Amino acid sequence: MSERQNQKLSKExxxxxxxxxxxxxxxxxxxxxxxxxxLGSLLGGCFGxxxxxxxxxxxxxxxxxxxxxxxxGKAKSVIYxxxxxxxxxxELFSYKPELAKLDGLDCPQSLLEGKKFAFIRGVPKMxxxxxxxxxxxxxxxxLSDNLPHLATVADEIAMLNAVxxxxxxxxxxxxxxxxxxxxLGRPSIGAWVTYGMGTENKNLPGFVxxxxxxxxxxxxxxxxxxxxxxxxxxxxxxxxxxxxxxFIKDPSGMDRDLRKASIDAINKVNQEQYAEYKDPEIxxxxxxxxMAYKMQISVPDVMNINDExxxxxEMYGTQPGKTSFANNVLLARKLVEKGVRFVQLFDxxxxxxxxxxxxxVDIGLVNKCxxxxxxxxxxxxxxxxxxxxxxxxxxxxxxxxxxPMQENREGKKMPFKGRDHHSAAFNMWMAGGGIxxxxxxxxxxxxxxNIVSGKTEAYDIQATILNQLGFDHEKLTFESQxxxxxxxxxxxxxxxxxxx
Amino acid sequence: xxxxxxxxxxFIGRFHPVLVHMPVGILMLAALFIALSVYDRFKSLKxxxxxxxxxxxxxxxxxxxxxxxxxxxxxxxxxxxxxHQWYAIAVAIVSAIVLYLHLKNRETRWGxxxxxxxxxxxxxxxxxxxxxxxxxxKAFSSGGGGSDPFGKPIPNVQETVAYTAIIKPILxxxxxxxxxxxxxxxxxxxxxxxxxxxxxxxxxxxxxxxxLESALxxxxxxxxxxxxxxxPPEKPQLTKQDxxxxxxxxxxxxxxxxxxxxxxxxxxxxxxxxxxxxEKAVEEIPLSDxxxxxxxxxxxxxxxxxxxxxxxxxxxxxxxxxLSANFxxxxxxxxxxxxxxxxxxxxLIWLKLGNMxxxxxxxxxxxxxxxxxxxxxxxxxxxxxxxxxxxxxQELKFMNLGGTNVSAKGVEQLKGLKNLRQLYxxxxxxxxxxxNNLKKLFPKVEIEAGGYQVPALDGDTTVLKGxxxx
Numbered sequence: 028m029s030e031r032q033n034q035k036l037s038k039e040x041x042x043x044x045x046x047x048x049x050x051x052x053x054x055x056x057x058x059x060x061x062x063x064x065x066l067g068s069l070l071g072g073c074f075g076x077x078x079x080x081x082x083x084x085x086x087x088x089x090x091x092x093x094x095x096x097x098x099x100g101k102a103k104s105v106i107y108x109x110x111x112x113x114x115x116x117x118e119l120f121s122y123k124p125e126l127a128k129l130d131g132l133d134c135p136q137s138l139l140e141g142k143k144f145a146f147i148r149g150v151p152k153m154x155x156x157x158x159x160x161x162x163x164x165x166x167x168x169x170l171s172d173n174l175p176h177l178a179t180v181a182d183e184i185a186m187l188n189a190v191x192x193x194x195x196x197x198x199x200x201x202x203x204x205x206x207x208x209x210x211l212g213r214p215s216i217g218a219w220v221t222y223g224m225g226t227e228n229k230n231l232p233g234f235v236x237x238x239x240x241x242x243x244x245x246x247x248x249x250x251x252x253x254x255x256x257x258x259x260x261x262x263x264x265x266x267x268x269x270x271x272x273x274f275i276k277d278p279s280g281m282d283r284d285l286r287k288a289s290i291d292a293i294n295k296v297n298q299e300q301y302a303e304y305k306d307p308e309i310x311x312x313x314x315x316x317x318m319a320y321k322m323q324i325s326v327p328d329v330m331n332i333n334d335e336x337x338x339x340x341e342m343y344g345t346q347p348g349k350t351s352f353a354n355n356v357l358l359a360r361k362l363v364e365k366g367v368r369f370v371q372l373f374d375x376x377x378x379x380x381x382x383x384x385x386x387x388v389d390i391g392l393v394n395k396c397x398x399x400x401x402x403x404x405x406x407x408x409x410x411x412x413x414x415x416x417x418x419x420x421x422x423x424x425x426x427x428x429x430x431p432m433q434e435n436r437e438g439k440k441m442p443f444k445g446r447d448h449h450s451a452a453f454n455m456w457m458a459g460g461g462i463x464x465x466x467x468x469x470x471x472x473x474x475x476x477n478i479v480s481g482k483t484e485a486y487d488i489q490a491t492i493l494n495q496l497g498f499d500h501e502k503l504t505f506e507s508q509x510x511x512x513x514x515x516x517x518x519x520x521x522x523x524x525x526x527x
Numbered sequence: 528x529x530x531x532x533x534x535x536x537x538f539i540g541r542f543h544p545v546l547v548h549m550p551v552g553i554l555m556l557a558a559l560f561i562a563l564s565v566y567d568r569f570k571s572l573k574x575x576x577x578x579x580x581x582x583x584x585x586x587x588x589x590x591x592x593x594x595x596x597x598x599x600x601x602x603x604x605x606x607x608x609x610x611h612q613w614y615a616i617a618v619a620i621v622s623a624i625v626l627y628l629h630l631k632n633r634e635t636r637w638g639x640x641x642x643x644x645x646x647x648x649x650x651x652x653x654x655x656x657x658x659x660x661x662x663x664x665k666a667f668s669s670g671g672g673g674s675d676p677f678g679k680p681i682p683n684v685q686e687t688v689a690y691t692a693i694i695k696p697i698l699x700x701x702x703x704x705x706x707x708x709x710x711x712x713x714x715x716x717x718x719x720x721x722x723x724x725x726x727x728x729x730x731x732x733x734x735x736x737x738x739l740e741s742a743l744x745x746x747x748x749x750x751x752x753x754x755x756x757x758x759p760p761e762k763p764q765l766t767k768q769d770x771x772x773x774x775x776x777x778x779x780x781x782x783x784x785x786x787x788x789x790x791x792x793x794x795x796x797x798x799x800x801x802x803x804x805x806e807k808a809v810e811e812i813p814l815s816d817x818x819x820x821x822x823x824x825x826x827x828x829x830x831x832x833x834x835x836x837x838x839x840x841x842x843x844x845x846x847x848x849x850l851s852a853n854f855x856x857x858x859x860x861x862x863x864x865x866x867x868x869x870x871x872x873x874x875l876i877w878l879k880l881g882n883m884x885x886x887x888x889x890x891x892x893x894x895x896x897x898x899x900x901x902x903x904x905x906x907x908x909x910x911x912x913x914x915x916x917x918x919x920x921q922e923l924k925f926m927n928l929g930g931t932n933v934s935a936k937g938v939e940q941l942k943g944l945k946n947l948r949q950l951y952x953x954x955x956x957x958x959x960x961x962x963n964n965l966k967k968l969f970p971k972v973e974i975e976a977g978g979y980q981v982p983a984l985d986g987d988t989t990v991l992k993g994x995x996x997x
Contacts, residue, residue, distance in 0.1 A: 093839040093840075093853075094841060095841045095842040095843060095844050095845050095847070096844055096845070097844060097845050097846075098844045098845075098846075099817050099843045099844045099847065157994075175984055175986070176981055179981075227839040227853045227855055227856070228839070228855045229837065229839070229856045230856050231856075338980070341980075341981075342979070342980060343981075344981075344983075344987060364881075365855060366839070366853060366855040384992070384993070389994040389995070390991050390992070390993060393991050393995070394990050394991050397986050397987055397988075397989075397990075397991075400987075401981055401983075401987050405979075405981045408981065409979070411975065411977070411979070412929070412951070412953040412975060412976075412977020412979055413905070413929060413951070413953060413977070414903070414905070414925070414927040414929065414949070414953075414975065417949075444994075497844060517750075517752075
C-alpha cells in the first residue's frame with residue numbers, strides 16, 4: 028500500500044471516530060463527567076428531568092430481560108391479528124337492517140358534503156348488507172353468517188362497535204393503529220411492550236411478526252418497527268414456510284462452532300467499541316448477535332407445527348409446510364406458550380373495493396372469512412383449554428372500515444359489489460387477557476356511517492392493551508429528541524367498559 | 528384604560544414573590560454586620576452596613592408595593608394578609624430608622640434586633656399564605672405531607688360517613704391550600720359543606736348526582752396541559768383513586784351526612800374502599816391473585832441464583848416485592864432446581880413449570896412454597912401420588928394440571944384447597960362422567976377440561992366463485 032493511500036485511510040478512520048462525537052454526545056458526556064459541577068446540573072435540565080426514569084427500563088447489556096410491569100397486569104402476552112386492507116364491518120360485525128332498505132338508492136348529499144373518499148366520486152349508490160346476520164351466545168351478539176365458527180364463541184368476545192380513525196389510506200391508517208402516528212418513525216406497540224416488559228424466554232425474541240395473504244401490510248415493516256426505541260425491540264418476522272427466519276442458518280461450509288467463534292470475535296470488537304463510545308446501540312447489537320445464535324436452535328423448534336397432534340390440525344384447519352393464516356394462528360399459540368410477549372399477525376387481502384370477484388363483498392370477502400374464521404375460533408378455544416386465555420389478549424384489528432355506499436371508482440359502476448375505505452366508523456374486537464366476554468361497546472347510526480356513542484380511537488385501543496399488560500399508557504415513555512414520547516402521544520383513554 | 532391599568536398593576540404585583548426574598552436576605556445580613564461590628568476587627572464593615580441597609584430598605588419598600596398590588600388580584604385569606612401587610616410595612620419603616628441611626632452613628636443593635644424579628648414574622652406569614660398555614664407543622668403530622676390524603680388506614684370504612692372520612696381528606700390535602708380558609712382563589716372554598724355548595728365565582732362546584740356537570744370534576748378531568756386544569760400542574764395532583772372516589776361521591780348525590788354503606792357502590796369502588804382499610808393505599812385495584820398484604824424484599828442472592836439458572840424471575844409489578852417465576856427457558860431441568868425457589872417462598876406467588884420434568888418426588892419442595900397463588904404444572908411428570916403435597920399450598924387459586932397423568936381420584940385429593948377457583952385438566956384421562964362428579968365435588972372451582980372441537984363446515988374448504996343466491 029502506498030504512503031498516500033495509507034494517509035487517506037488513516038484520515039478516513041479519524042473522520043469516522045470524530046463523527047461519533049456529536050454535539051449532543053459532548054454535552055451529555057460533559058454533563059455526566061462533571062456531574063458535580065454546576066454546569067452539569069444546569070445542562071441536566073436541558074435533557075429533561077425524567078431522563079433517569081426513561082432509561083431505567085433499558086438495560087443495554089440485557090435489553091430483553093423480563094421486567095415487571097407498572098402494576099400487576101391481567102395479560103402476560105398479546106396476539107394481535109390485523110386484517111390488512113380493512114374488511115367490511117357491514118358484512119361481518121355491524122348489523123344494519125335500515126341500510127338494506129336503502130339499497131340501490133342514491134346516497135343523500137348530506138352524507139357526502141365535506142367528506143373525502145379514496146375512490147368514491149360524485150354521488151354513489153347505497154349498498155345494503157351483503158350477508159345474513161343472526162344473534163349468538165347468551166349475550167346475543169349480532170354476527171353475520173360469514174363467521175359461523177366465531178359465532179360459537181361469541182360470549183368470549185368484547186365487540187367495539189364505534190372505532191374511528193382520521194386516516195383513509197391503508198399505510199397511514201395502519202401506522203396510526205400500530206404506532207400511534209400516521210407518519211413514519213414511531214415505535215410500534217409490540218416494540219413498546221417488549222421495551223416495557225422484555226421477554227420471559229431468553230432464547231426467543233419478545234416480539235414476533237407473522238404475515239399471510241400473499242403480501243406484507245401496505246405500511247411495510249414500519250408497522251412492527253422500533254422507531255426511536257433501541258432497535259432490539261423491533262418485531263422479528265418469522266415465516267411458516269422454508270427457513271422460519273431469513274438468513275439465520277449457518278452459511279454452507281461454516282459449522283456451528285465456527286459460527287460461535289466468529290460471533291464471539293465480533294462481539295469482542297463491539298465490546299471494545301462500547302468501552303470507547305458508550306453508545307448503548309452497540310450493546311444492543313451484541314445481544315442481537317447472541318440472540319440470533321440462540322434462535323438458530325430455538326426458533327426452528329417453536330416454528331415447527333409438524334409435531335402438533337392431528338386433532339389440533341383439524342381444529343385450526345392447518346396444513347404444515349404451507350404459508351397460511353391458519354398456520355400462523357397456531358404458531359401464535361405456540362409462541363405465546365413459549366413465553367413470547369407480543370405476536371403480531373397480519374393477513375393481507377381484505378381490501379374489498381369490488382374491482383374484481385376476489386375483491387367483492389359477496390364473493391372474495393366470504394372466501395377470506397372462510398380462511399380465518401375457523402383458526403381464530405380454534406385459537407380462542409385452544410387458549411381457553413390450556414389455561415392461557417386469561418393471560419393472553421387476543422385482538423381482531425383493522426386499519427379502518429368500509430362505506431355503506433357502493434364504490435363507484437371514477438364515477439363509474441363497478442363490475443362487482445364493493446365498498447370504499449371508511450374512516451369514520453368500524454369494528455374491532457378483543458378477547459381474553461382480562462377483557463370481559465359477551466359485551467359490546469359503542470354504537471353507530473342506522474347505516475353505520477357515523478358514530479353515535481362510545482367513540483374509540485386507535486389511542487384508546489393502545490391504552491387498553493397496555494393497561495391489560497400492567498402499564499399506564501401515560502407513564503410508559505422513552506426520551507427521544509429532547510422530550511419524552513409515549514405510544515398514545517397526547518390522547519388515549521382505557522376502555523374500562525370492556526375490562527373484566 | 529382602567530382595565531389596562533389594573534392589568535399592568537397585576538403584572539407588577541406578580542414580581543412580589545421574586546422581590547420578597549431580597550429584604551429578607553439583605554436585612555438579615557445587615558443585622559449580622561451590625562452585630563459583628565462590635566468587634567474591632569470588623570469595624571471596617573461600616574460601609575457594608577450602609578450599603579446593605581439601603582438596598583435592604585429599598586427592596587423592602589418595593590416588596591410592599593408589589594405585594595399590595597398582588598393582593599388586589601387574587602382573593603387571599605384576609606386576616607393573614609392583613610397581618611403580613613402591616614408587619615411588612617413595619618419592616619420597611621424599622622429598616623429606615625436603623626439606617627438613619629446608623630448614618631448618625633448612634634446605637635443600632637436594638638433596632639437591628641427588632642428588624643430581624645419583624646423580618647422573620649413577616650416571612651412566616653407570607654409563607655403561610657402561599658403554602659398554607661400548616662405547611663411547617665405538616666411534616667410532623669403525616670409523614671412528610673406527601674400526596675396521600677389517607678395517612679392512616681380507615682378501619683371499617685363502610686361504617687364511616689363518606690364525606691368526612693373519604694372526601695374531606697382528599698379536598699383537604701389537594702385543594703385547600705388555594706381554596707381554603709387562607710386563600711380563596713376564584714372565590715372558592717372547599718373546607719366546609721356550606722362553602723362547597725355555595726361554589727365560587729363560576730357557580731356551584733358540585734352538582735349532586737351529576738359528576739360530569741360539576742365544575743369541580745370538570746376541572747380535575749381536564750388534561751394537565753389545559754390552563755383550567757385543577758390542581759395547577761405544579762401542585763400535587765389527584766390520583767386516579769382520588770378521582771374515582773370523588774366521582775362516586777358526587778354521582779351518589781354529594782351527600783354530606785350519609786355513611787359509605789348507604790351509598791351505591793360499583794365493584795371498582797368497593798375494592799378501592801376496601802383498600803382504604805389496609806395499611807398502604809393501593810393505587811390500582813388489587814387482583815384476586817395478588818395478596819393484599821405487602822411483603823419484604825426477597826433475597827437478592829437467591830434471585831440472582833435463579834436468574835443464573837435461566838429462570839425468569841420478576842416482581843409482579845414495579846412497586847411490589849411479590850415474585851413470579853417462569854421456567855420456560857430452562858434447559859435440562861433438574862428437580863433439584865425447585866429447591867432454589869425456597870429462599871423466596873414468601874415472595875413467590877406465580878410459578879410456571881409447564882413442560883418441565885417435574886416428578887412426584889419434586890413436589891415435596893413445591894409444597895413448601897406456601898404463598899403460591901398460581902401454579903402451572905401442565906405436561907409435567909406428576910401423578911396422583913404427588914398431589915397430596917400440593918394441599919399444603921393453601922393460598923392456591925389457579926392450578927393447571929393439563930397433560931399430566933393425574934386421574935379423577937387423584938384430583939379429589941385437592942378438596943382441601945379452600946381457595947382454589949380455577950383448575951385445568953385438559954389432556955388428562957378424566958372422562959366426561961368423572962368430570963361432572965368433580966364439578967359437583969368442587970362447586971366453587973371452575974374446572975376446565977377442554978377437548979374442544981371446531982366442527983368442519985362445508986364452507987371451510989370450498990371457494991366461492993360467485994355470490995351465494997339467497
